[in-house]
Amino acid sequence: MVEVRGLRVRFGAVEAVSGIDLDARPGQATALLGRNGAGKSTTMRVLAGVVPPTEGTVHVAGHDLRTDRLAAQHRLGYCPDVGGLVPRATPWEHLQLAARLRRLDDWEDRARDLLERFELGAVTHRVTAGFSHGMGRRMSVVLAAFHRPAVLLLDEPFDGVDPLGVEATMDVIADARAAGACVLVSTHLRELAIEACTTALVLRGGAQVADVSAQELAGEDGARAYRSLLD
Ligand SMILES: Nc1ncnc2c1ncn2[C@@H]1O[C@H](COP(=O)(O)OP(=O)(O)OP(=O)(O)O)[C@@H](O)[C@H]1O
Numbered sequence: 001m002v003e004v005r006g007l008r009v010r011f012g013a014v015e016a017v018s019g020i021d022l023d024a025r026p027g028q029a030t031a032l033l034g035r036n037g038a039g040k041s042t043t044m045r046v047l048a049g050v051v052p053p054t055e056g057t058v059h060v061a062g063h064d065l066r067t068d069r070l071a072a073q074h075r076l077g078y079c080p081d082v083g084g085l086v087p088r089a090t091p092w093e094h095l096q097l098a099a100r101l102r103r104l105d106d107w108e109d110r111a112r113d114l115l116e117r118f119e120l121g122a123v124t125h126r127v128t129a130g131f132s133h134g135m136g137r138r139m140s141v142v143l144a145a146f147h148r149p150a151v152l153l154l155d156e157p158f159d160g161v162d163p164l165g166v167e168a169t170m171d172v173i174a175d176a177r178a179a180g181a182c183v184l185v186s187t188h189l190r191e192l193a194i195e196a197c198t199t200a201l202v203l204r205g206g207a208q209v210a211d212v213s214a215q216e217l218a219g220e221d222g223a224r225a226y227r228s229l230l231d
Contacts, residue, residue, distance in 0.1 A: 001024055001025055001026050001060075001061060001062075001150065001151060001182035002022065002023070002024040002047060002058075002059070002060055002061075002151055002182055002184065003022070003023055003024075003057075003058070003059040004020055004021060004022040004023075004043075004047075004056065004057070004058050004059075005021055005056055005057045005058075006019060006020075006021065006055060006056035006057070007019070007020040007021075007022075007043065007046060007053055007055070007056035007058065008053065008054045008055040008056055009039075009042050009043075009046060009051060009053060009054050009206075010054045015206050016039050016042040016206055017039045017042050017043055017046070017203075017206045018039075018205070018206040018207050019056075019206075019207060019208065020039075020043060020056075020201070020203070020207075020208045021208065021211075022201060022208075022211075024151075024182045024183075024184055024199075025182060026150075026180045026181065026182050027177050027178075027180050027181075027182075028177065028182060028183070028198045028199065029173055029176075029177055029183035029184070029185060029196055029197040029198055029199075030182075030183070030184050030185070030197055030198070030199045030200070030201060031184075031185050031186075031187060031193035031194075031196065031197040031199070031200040031201070031214060032044065032184060032185070032186040032187070032200075032201050032203060033187065033188065033190060033193055033200050033201070033202045033203070033217075033226070034188065034202055034203035034204055034230070035188060035204070035230055036188070037205075038203040038204055038205065038206070039203045039205075039206040039207075040155070040186040040187075040188075040203055041081045041155055041156075041186060042206075043186070043203070044078075044080075044081070044153055044155040044184065044186050045080075046058060046065070047060060047065075047076075047151075047153055047184065048073070048076065048078040048080070048153055049065055049069045049072055049073045049076075050078075050080075052065075052066075053065070053066075059072075060072040060075065060076055060151055061075035061076065061150045061151050061182075063075070074102075075149060075150040075151055076149050076150070076151040076152070076153060077143075077144035077145055077146070077147060077149035077151070077152045077153065078144055078153045078155075079137075079140040079141050079143070079144035079153065079154045079155055079157055080140065080155055081155040081156045081159070081186070084140050084143070085128045085131075085136055085139060085140065085143075086128065087127065087128055087129035088127055088129060089127060089128060090123075090124065090125045090126055090127055090128065091115055091120055091123065091124050091125075091126075091128065091139055091142070092111070092115075092124050092125055094128070094139070094143055095107070095111040095115075095142075095143070095146060098143060098146055098147060099111070099146075099147075102147050104147060107146075110146065111146065112124075114142045114145065114146060114172075115142065117168045117171065117172075118138040118139070118141065118142050118165060118168045119138070119164060119165070119168075120135065120138060120139060120142065123135070133159075133160045134160045134161045134162055134165060137156075137157060137158075137159060137160060137161050137165070138161060138165045138168070138169075140157075141154060141157050141168075141169050141172060145172045145175075145176060148176070148179060148181070149176075149181060150180075150181055150182065151181065151182045151183075151184075152172075152173070152176045152181050152182070152183045152184070153184050154169070154173070154183070154184070154185045154186070155186045156186055156187055156188075157169050157185065157187070158187055158189055158192050159187075166192065169196075170195065170196055173185065173196050183196075183197075185197055190217055190222075190223065190226050193214065193217075194214045194215070194217055194218050194222070197214045198213065198214055199211070199212065199213055199214055200212055200213075200214045200216075200217055202217075202226070202229045202230075204229065204230060209229050210229050
């Protein structure tokens with residue numbers, strides 16, 4: 001569902017990603033873990049078709065991103081680590097536009113349900129310019145998951161989000177997996193990654209230093225193993 005081979009991304013002299021291989025399958029959730037600057041967001045941006053790879057191949061939902069980017073983007077939902085919301089538009093307008101662009105029918109009940117689950121019901125018709133950081137994060141997750149994408153990419157979805165928002169995000173991930181979607185979650189929060197995901201890819205300085213089952217990073221032993229991967 002998501003297949004990455006030999007991915008490298010350079011920004012001038014900076015090598016943000018230096019050789020990543022990844023296989024993420026339907027019904028699974030994969031965590032991208034690592035410290036600040038490890039290359040998580042750059043990898044997610046490549047998968048979302050926002051940043052082109054310098055080297056390597058990326059297939060998303062069977063589409064090669066180099067030759068078939070729009071088809072791949074049609075099948076994915078992406079919550080970027082920053083931005084992504086139109087300040088002058090309300091949550092309802094965001095969802096209305098997404099529904100039009102994707103030609104969704106009967107989308108209103110799902111839109112209302114997601115906004116309620118993320119406690120955004122009361123601000124459905126308020127412009128997002130005044131949203132707190134956590135409200136913006138929650139709205140970005142709603143938008144990413146709204147059209148039930150085959151590939152759900154969540155970049156730092158838990159960042160600054162309160163416990164109810166975290167729970168709602170966990171539910172969205174579980175629902176997507178149950179529906180056969182392939183989920184990727186970028187975070188530096190090991191414990192939430194373990195709870196949400198089946199496998200974990202640990203990045204350090206742009207390189208992949210581990211590709212393990214999430215359970216291998218659980219508990220005190222897992223915490224020690226994770227720290228040793230980061231040092
Ligand atoms: N557009 C860019 N131009 C130049 N350098 C960049 C650009 N985007 C990312 N980088 C660099 O690439 C490296 C990886 O950044 P990236 O944002 O992917 O890390 P990250 O793991 O997501 O970090 P964080 O946890 O802080 O979000 C960093 O050294 C960063 O400064």
